Each structure stands twice: as structure tokens, then as C-alpha cells.
Amino acid sequence: MSLAELWSTSRAQLEGKQVHQIIAFAGTGQLSDKTDTASEFREFLGLVPSDYLARYADECLQESFPGSGFALQDVVNQVGKRLGYPANQIKLCLTRRDFRCRLRCIENS
Numbered sequence: 001m002s003l004a005e006l007w008s009t010s011r012a013q014l015e016g017k018q019v020h021q022i023i024a025f026a027g028t029g030q031l032s033d034k035t036d037t038a039s040e041f042r043e044f045l046g047l048v049p050s051d052y053l054a055r056y057a058d059e060c061l062q063e064s065f066p067g068s069g070f071a072l073q074d075v076v077n078q079v080g081k082r083l084g085y086p087a088n089q090i091k092l093c094l095t096r097r098d099f100r101c102r103l104r105c106i107e108n109s
């Protein structure tokens with residue numbers, strides 16, 4: 001069962017999970033670019049409320065785990081998408097000093 005199906009049918013199973021636990025349910029459980037896991041995770045992110053996206057971003061910044069960079073980029077891309085920006089116009093900027101995630105949208109030339 002995909003994350004999207006699980007979210008639709010058994011939301012309670014995912015609501016309290018941390019982002020790395022959710023990724024473990026998707027595909028092979030190993031998040032990297034251009035994989036079934038990534039596609040499934042991105043589809044899931046399109047379904048969850050925005051406050052979940054904020055929580056997932058915080059978790060990626062606070063605790064390193066395999067694929068945390070990919071997860072954070074996917075979360076930021078979903079935020080940008082909801083704001084109306086295409087994924088190819090979103091760049092993630094992180095500062096180590098304060099662990100704040102900043103979203104900068106750049107326009108194509």
C-alpha cells in the first residue's frame with residue numbers, strides 16, 4: 001500500500017510518525033533522487049496539511065538521517081508548489097547558525 005493510500009485509508013497510522021519513519025513506509029524505504037521511494041514520498045507530501053510540512057522540515061533540520069537532505073528538499077519544493085512556484089524555480093538555502101530554512105524563489109532568465 002502506498003503512502004497516499006495509507007494516508008487516505010488509515011491516516012492515524014501516519015499522523016504521529018516522524019518524517020524518517022514515514023519514508024521507511026515508502027518504496028524501498030531509502031530516499032534518493034529519481035526512485036520509487038521519492039515519487040511516493042512526494043505524492044504523500046502533496047496530500048498532508050501545511051503544518052505537517054513545517055514539522056517535517058524542522059525534523060530534517062534537527063536530526064540527520066539517511067536521505068534527510070532529499071527529504072528537506074522535497075518538503076521545501078512542496079511548500080513552493082503550494083505558493084504557486086514551479087519546482088525548477090525553488091532553491092533551498094540553509095544557515096547552520098540558526099537552523100532556519102529559507103525559501104528563495106528564483107525566476108528563470
